[in-house]
Amino acid sequence: xxxxxxxxxxxxxxxxxxxxxxxxxxxxxxxxxxxxxxxxxxxxxxxxxxxxxxxxxxxxxxxxxxxxxxxxxxxxxxxxxxxxxxxxxxxxxxxxxxxxxxxxxxxxxxxxxxxxxxxxxxxxxxxxxxxxxxxxxxxxxxxxxxxxxxxxxxxxxxxxxxxxxxxxxxxxxxxxxxxxxxxxxxxxxxxxxxxxxxxxxxxxxxxxxxxxxxxxxxxxxxxxxxxxxxxxxxxxxxxxxxxxxxxxxxxxxxxxxxxxxxxxxxxxxxxxxxxxxxxxxxxxxxxxxxxxxxxxxxxxxxxxxxxxxxxxxxxxxxxxxxxxxxxxxxxxxxxxxxxxxxxxxxxxxxxxxxxxxxxxxxxxxxxxxxxxxxxxxxxxxxxxxxxxxx
Amino acid sequence: xxxxxxxxxxxxxxxxxxxxxxxxxxxxxxxxxxxxxxxxxxxxxxxxxxxxxxxxxxxxxxxxxxxxxxxxxxxxxxxxxxxxxxxxxxxxxxxxxxxxxxxxxxxxxxxxxxxxxxxxxxxxxxxxxxxxxxxxxxxxxxxxxxxxxxxxxxxxxxxxxxxxxxxxxxxxxxxxxxxxxxxxxxxxxxxxxxxxxxxxxxxxxxxxxxxxxxxxxxxxxxxxxxxxxxxxxxxxxxxxxxxxxxxxxxxxxxxxxxxxxxxxxxxxxxxxxxxxxxxxxxxxxxxx
Numbered sequence: 001x002x003x004x005x006x007x008x009x010x011x012x013x014x015x016x017x018x019x020x021x022x023x024x025x026x027x028x029x030x031x032x033x034x035x036x037x038x039x040x041x042x043x044x045x046x047x048x049x050x051x052x053x054x055x056x057x058x059x060x061x062x063x064x065x066x067x068x069x070x071x072x073x074x075x076x077x078x079x080x081x082x083x084x085x086x087x088x089x090x091x092x093x094x095x096x097x098x099x100x101x102x103x104x105x106x107x108x109x110x111x112x113x114x115x116x117x118x119x120x121x122x123x124x125x126x127x128x129x130x131x132x133x134x135x136x137x138x139x140x141x142x143x144x145x146x147x148x149x150x151x152x153x154x155x156x157x158x159x160x161x162x163x164x165x166x167x168x169x170x171x172x173x174x175x176x177x178x179x180x181x182x183x184x185x186x187x188x189x190x191x192x193x194x195x196x197x198x199x200x201x202x203x204x205x206x207x208x209x210x211x212x213x214x215x216x217x218x219x220x221x222x223x224x225x226x227x228x229x230x231x232x233x234x235x236x237x238x239x240x241x242x243x244x245x246x247x248x249x250x251x252x253x254x255x256x257x258x259x260x261x262x263x264x265x266x267x268x269x270x271x272x273x274x275x276x277x278x279x280x281x282x283x284x285x286x287x288x289x290x291x292x293x294x295x296x297x298x299x300x301x302x303x304x305x306x307x308x309x310x311x312x313x314x315x316x317x318x319x320x321x322x323x324x325x326x327x328x329x330x331x332x333x334x335x336x337x338x339x340x341x342x343x344x345x346x347x348x349x350x351x352x353x354x355x356x357x358x359x360x361x362x363x364x365x366x367x368x369x370x371x372x373x374x375x376x377x378x379x380x381x382x383x384x385x386x387x388x389x390x
Numbered sequence: 391x392x393x394x395x396x397x398x399x400x401x402x403x404x405x406x407x408x409x410x411x412x413x414x415x416x417x418x419x420x421x422x423x424x425x426x427x428x429x430x431x432x433x434x435x436x437x438x439x440x441x442x443x444x445x446x447x448x449x450x451x452x453x454x455x456x457x458x459x460x461x462x463x464x465x466x467x468x469x470x471x472x473x474x475x476x477x478x479x480x481x482x483x484x485x486x487x488x489x490x491x492x493x494x495x496x497x498x499x500x501x502x503x504x505x506x507x508x509x510x511x512x513x514x515x516x517x518x519x520x521x522x523x524x525x526x527x528x529x530x531x532x533x534x535x536x537x538x539x540x541x542x543x544x545x546x547x548x549x550x551x552x553x554x555x556x557x558x559x560x561x562x563x564x565x566x567x568x569x570x571x572x573x574x575x576x577x578x579x580x581x582x583x584x585x586x587x588x589x590x591x592x593x594x595x596x597x598x599x600x601x602x603x604x605x606x607x608x609x610x611x612x613x614x615x616x617x618x619x620x621x622x623x624x625x626x627x628x629x630x631x632x633x634x635x636x637x638x639x640x641x642x643x644x645x646x647x648x649x650x651x652x653x654x655x656x657x658x659x660x661x662x663x664x665x666x667x668x669x670x671x672x673x674x675x676x677x678x
Contacts, residue, residue, distance in 0.1 A: 034607040037506040165653065193646065194653030198601055198612075201400045202647035205526070209393075223611070226508055226603045234520050234529035258508035258603065297507060 022061045023321055025312060026084035027095040028077060028105075029119075033070030034222075037254060038097050038301045040292055042119055045305025047291035048284055049313075057316040065090060074104035081105040085112040091323045092117065092312050097301065099123040099167060106130040113325045117311050119304040123167055124385030127351050132325050134311055134332060134351045136344075137304035138271045140171040140218070141385030143247040146357045146378040147269045148179025151214050151245050158188050159245070160212035162203060164219045165192035171385065172218035172247055178388065180216075188212050197224065200231035207237060214243040221252040221299070229262050248273070248372065251362050254299045256370040263362045263370065271355050272303045272341040273372040284340035307339045307353070311346070342377075350386050357381045392525050397644050399523065403532035405639025406539030407601050411594030411612075412619040413542060413631050414587035420626015420674075421550075421563050422583060424474065425482050427489040429591050430609040430616060431496040436462045436592025437604035438500060441509040451514040455596050462592035463585045470584045478580065479566075493609050501606040509604045511596055531600055538597050539635075542590065547628050549586075559583055563626075622664050624671025633672055637664075 027046065031039035046064060055062055065088055067080040077096075084090045085108065093109075094117040096102040102121040106129035109116055118126060118135040127133050151159060161176060163169035169192065177187050189210045193203060207215055215237070219225050229250070232238060248270025251263055274285060288302050289295030311332050318331030329351065336345035344355040356377050363373040415429040440458035443449045449457070473492065477485045517534050520527040550556040561569040562576045570576050595604065602612055623634030638657065645656035664672065 034611075036501070040506075165651065191650050193650045196654060197646065199400070199404045199643065199646070201403070201529075201532075202397065202643050203650065205396050205400070206647060206650075223508055223603045223605050223608075226510070227601055230529075230600060234527075234532075236520060236527040254507050258510045260510070294505060297505065 021059075022063050023057070023092075023316060024063045024065055024088055024090040025092045025094060026065050026067060026081070026088065026090035028067045028069055028080055028084075028093070028101065029095040029097050030070050031066060031068040035070065035097060037297060037299070038120070039068070040297065041299050041301040042095055042097075042305040044288045044292035044298065045119070045302035046309050048287035048302070049306050049309035051287045051291070052283060053310075053313065057313050058321065060316065060321045062316075069098075069101055072098040072100050074100045077101035078104040078108070081108055085114055090114065092315070092328075094308050094312060095119050095305070096121045099126060102126050102133075103129060106133060109133070109325065113323055115315060115325045115328050117308045119308040120301045123171065124352075124383055124389060128386070128389075131351075132329055134329060134346060136307040136311055136346075136353050137301075138355070139352070139383045139385050140168050140247060141175040141388065142355075142381055142383050143270050143357055144172045144175035144218070145179045145384050146359065146381065147216065147245050147247065148176050148183055148185070149378075150267065150269065150359055150376075151180060151216070151243070152183040152185050154214070154243060156214035156243055157185050158212045159185060159214040159216050160188050160207050160210045161190045161216045162207065163190075163192055163217065164195050164197075164224075166195055166220075168220065169218050173216075174388070175384065176216045176245075178384075195220070195224075198227060200228045201235060204231045204235035204237055207242070208235065208240070212242065214245055217244070217246045217250065219250060221249045221255060225250050225255055226258055226262075229259055229266070233262050243267075248300070248360065251360075251372055252299045253372065254297050256362065256372075257296060259362070260370055264364065266362050267359060268362075268372065269357050269359050269378075270300070270372070271357055272300050273358060273360050273374055274298050275371045276341060276358075276374060278338075278340070278342065280338050281340040303340050307341075307344065310337060310339070311335070343380075347382055350383060352383045352386070354380055354382050393647075396526050397647055398640070399526070399528055400647075401640035401643040402636065403528065403536055403639075404601070404643055405635040405637075406536045407532075407594070407598040408615065408619055408639060409539045409632055409635040410535065410542055411591065411598050411602075412616045412623075412635065413546065413628065414590035414594065415616050416620045416623060416625055416627070416631045417546075417583060417587040417590070419620055420624070421559060422580060422587075423479070423563070424477065425485045425489065426474075426587075427486060427613060428492040428496065428609070429587075430611075430613045431493045432462055432466060432588045432591040433595030433598075434500060434604060434606075434608040435465060435496065436595035437511065437599050437608065438504055438509060439592070440511045440596040440599070441604060442504075444512050445510070451512075451517070454511065455593065458596050459589045459592045463589050466588040467581065467585060470581055474584065475577070475580075493613075497606050497609050500609075504606070506606060511599045511604075513600075529600070535597050538593070539632075542593070543628055543632050546590075550628070555579070555582070618661055620671075622661055622671055624668070624674030627671070627673035630671055630673025634664075 029039040029042045097120045099121045109132040120137045163173045248268040253274045315328035333348035342356040358374045359376040360372040418426040436458040439461040440454040443454040517531045623631035641660045642657045
């Protein structure tokens with residue numbers, strides 16, 4: 001008798017969730033502190049998607065619950081994710097700017113029955129940590145590998161690599177090195193500098209002394225890139241004809257007004273430029289610019305968030321609003337759509353986004369502002385980083 | 391040999407930028423006995439004012455620098471009257487809590503008013519580009535920074551050691567009650583030296599903007615470096631701060647050139663060694 005009542009109760013609760021009115025999505029990212037701009041971009045991307053596609057999926061309302069992790073802090077990230085799942089009852093977790101924060105959450109997913117949609121964190125390994133992780137951003141392997149070909153095609157055979165000494169920097173170095181050496185080029189020296197470096201003049205002197213014809217560099221987007229680019233010019237490397245190659249983090253749109261003239265002509269490879277010419281992107285930039293307030297602050301995390309929302313909408317459609325993480329993730333494997341950045345799809349194997357990588361050059365627009373001008377396209381790039389891990 | 395010269399030039403430039411920004415902190419900490427963690431915040435305000443004046447209002451560089459220095463002082467004087475005056479002579483913990491609180495307020499306001507993006511101070515054509523030294527080229531604005539550093543060092547030394555105001559300041563620092571009894575208006579002396587320290591912070595913020603770009607977290611990002619310079623040099627000593635900046639700039643630059651993968655290891659190793667041998671800094675005064 002007791003058992004039947006329990007079963008009936010259980011059936012009732014399950015039936016209760018079946019026509020849930022409000023589906024909650026927990027978004028974790030840096031919304032205050034030094035990286036608040038990136039969190040703001042998450043929000044702008046999410047708001048833009050809701051503005052363009054409605055804030056309802058079927059009959060279900062959506063509620064986005066934001067949680068703030070200002071700086072990489074795996075313990076806090078995990079605690080907040082737990083709180084979101086247990087107390088708020090979110091059905092989806094999303095966001096994550098930093099790799100360690102995302103890594104800390106992956107062990108929770110299976111038990112919580114919650115998929116994780118990563119909107120930025122860019123280390124290859126995250127998707128291997130749980131089958132419930134889907135990523136809509138990029139990896140440094142993905143954005144740096146095509147640069148090797150660009151460098152070789154530009155007639156450069158000796159390159160010095162200079163990266164910030166932390167996970168993504170090392171990834172960028174390895175990706176470029178692998179591609180460039182495979183193309184027959186030579187890395188004359190690989191320098192890893194501390195993240196807190198302010199004065200890059202000595203580094204530039206080393207670049208000069210190394211006799212390299214090209215420089216491959218990676219620094220996280222933000223204040224230090226300015227000093228780096230200026231030091232490159234001021235130490236006469238630009239005039240000496242040394243070519244500057246980097247992934248697009250160095251010339252993110254929100255830093256360009258400050259970099260200005262100094263960055264002119266720098267070539268970068270990246271998955272998204274705010275200037276990308278397509279009707280989807282025009283609509284996106286307009287909506288996201290409105291959401292963020294000042295369109296000049298728009299940068300790449302916004303498009304990761306926008307596509308992350310697309311994936312979550314599809315997941316909700318496929319499960320009819322029921323909480324079934326596995327079914328939700330299965331539903332988006334192989335999903336392809338046209339994103340503001342161009343045609344993309346979710347690789348069924350890795351659950352990472354397959355996308356075009358663009359070669360861009362910093363150029364001056366007619367109104368005097370600077371932008372990343374797309375000049376070549378590498379179509380349908382997967383994540384070579386996963387293959388390199390095996 | 392060329393490498394040695396090259397490192398020396400970079401070290402001199404970097405050390406001088408550090409000096410211009412840190413010397414104001416040395417004055418507040420050494421002469422006024424206030425652990426002013428908001429020093430970086432005042433440097434940042436200077437940077438913002440200069441950037442706004444030069445970029446958005448289109449004023450000349452020299453004018454923007456002056457506006458930054460005096461604008462920051464105008465902002466800082468009421469803060470001194472209302473907040474700092476309460477913590478003169480207070481325990482260090484009280485001072486740290488108060489000034490770190492002020493720093494966070496300024497960060498929040500800067501973020502709200504100017505937004506989170508980087509701001510630069512556009513240089514006049516005369517300071518752009520680079521100068522060929524024969525064995526290498528160096529950015530013109532770095533030479534300007536070296537000049538500023540030397541100018542500030544000489545002017546400050548003269549002010550404190552050779553003028554009547556310097557005498558009053560040193561008297562007020564050593565024994566405020568006795569100085570007041572002898573007719574020195576200590577609160578005015580303190581207000582003026584605070585204004586000088588803040589003005590120097592602002593100057594440093596503008597001159598150093600090419601190396602340390604202005605953004606809301608400037609106030610905290612470089613605080614450790616400034617504090618290290620002051621503690622190594624000995625709080626309140628101008629020659630001490632100058633030697634500390636050149637020494638630390640040299641070690642940092644040489645380390646970065648020769649073994650970048652060690653990061654700031656040598657910088658902090660040197661700091662530990664110096665502080666072990668000279669607990670009050672290179673030129674700190676004993677027995678206070």
